[in-house]
Amino acid sequence: MTTEAMPLAGNKVLIRKLVVFACFLVTAVTLIPVVMMILVAFQSDAESMAARPSFWPSSWHPENLTRAFELVPLGRYLLNTVIFAGGTTLLETVTAALAAYAFARLNFPGRSWLFGVYLATLMIPSQVTLIPQFVLVAKLHGIDTWSGMILPHAFTAIGVFLLRQFFLGIPRDYEEAARLDGANRWQAFIRVIVPLAVPAIATLAVFKFIGQWNNLLWPLIISNSDATRTASVGLQVFQDTNGTQWNLLLMAATVTTVPLIIVFFLTQRWFVRGITMSGLGGR
Incomplete structure (x- = not known):
């Protein structure tokens, strides 16, 4: 190694x-609020509500877990969250995949213009459309129903955009080979495109599930x-x-955070891939 290379390596x-x-x-700074949340969760009532609280418990109270479930139907809230997050994730993944395939593969009049208008909706803050969505759901008698909670979040432009970019990166030769073997358009999509797009679809599903699990405003x-x-809404009962x-x-x-942590570790590679893959295809 030359003398010039040594300082460079150093x-x-x-x-x-x-x-x-x-x-x-x-990482340490990010984890501080999480650690404080867990510590205060095991404190006594007097200690947690003191004027000058101490974050480290003087005595541990694991019975707080039982008390939390007795005070509110926390188990029911968790089940509702799973239904809400799972339902919106499933529906958006399906609708985004179908719409993205249409924009990426099908030729129809006004395709580019329609896709541009669809993407333009991303510039509109969700708070702006909140009241019109609520009025529409109320007129359809969807207040306090699963359909009213899930359906408005089953269609988003960001999912269509991400999957379209990935579909554009899949060679058309695969579809053409399937069509020569007698497959129709739907069969080519299900048997060829979807299996190749599993990484992109899984990434979209992970991001959607985490986002909807933490969704507070619409519920x-x-x-x-x-x-x-x-x-997230039931916590206000305390x-x-x-x-x-x-x-x-x-x-x-803490209890409502644990499922998210489990989901994150089980799908970590998809989560990281979703961050590192800009546009999920680069086109």
Whole structure:
């Protein structure tokens, strides 16, 4: 190794160490609220509501978990959240895949113009369309129903855009070979395109599920009873006129966070791939 290469190699090692330290620091700072949430969840009532709270429990109270489930139907809220997040994820994945295939493969008049208008909806904040959506659902008698909660979130332009970019990267030769073997358009889509697009579809499903699990605004205004109330909305029950029961609230928040953590670790490779793959196809 030459004398000029040695300082260069040393700089690379130093930069690598700095990057690792920065990642560790960012991770530690990000985890601080999570650790504080878990610690306060095991405190006593008096300790969690003290004027000058101490985040480390003086005594541990695991019975707070049972108390949280007794105070509110937390199990029902978790089941409702699974239904809401799972239903919207399934429907959006199906509709996005079908629409993306049409925009990527089918030739019809005004395709580019229609796709441009569809993408333009991404520039409209969701808060702007919240009231019109609510009025429409109310007129269709969808308040406090699963259809009213799930269907408005079953169609999004971002999912269509991402899957379309991926479909454009799949060679047409595969479809043409299937068509020569006697497959129609639908069979070519199901048997050729979908299996090749599993990474993109799984990535979209993971992002959608996590986003809908944490969705607060729409369930808050559309759900009026425990039959459809999700966990993010149900946490407000721990707040009343006498104050907030911080230990029970954070215990319930910890319980609702655990399924997300499990889902993330089970689908981590899809989650990371979704971050690293810009446009899911590069076209």
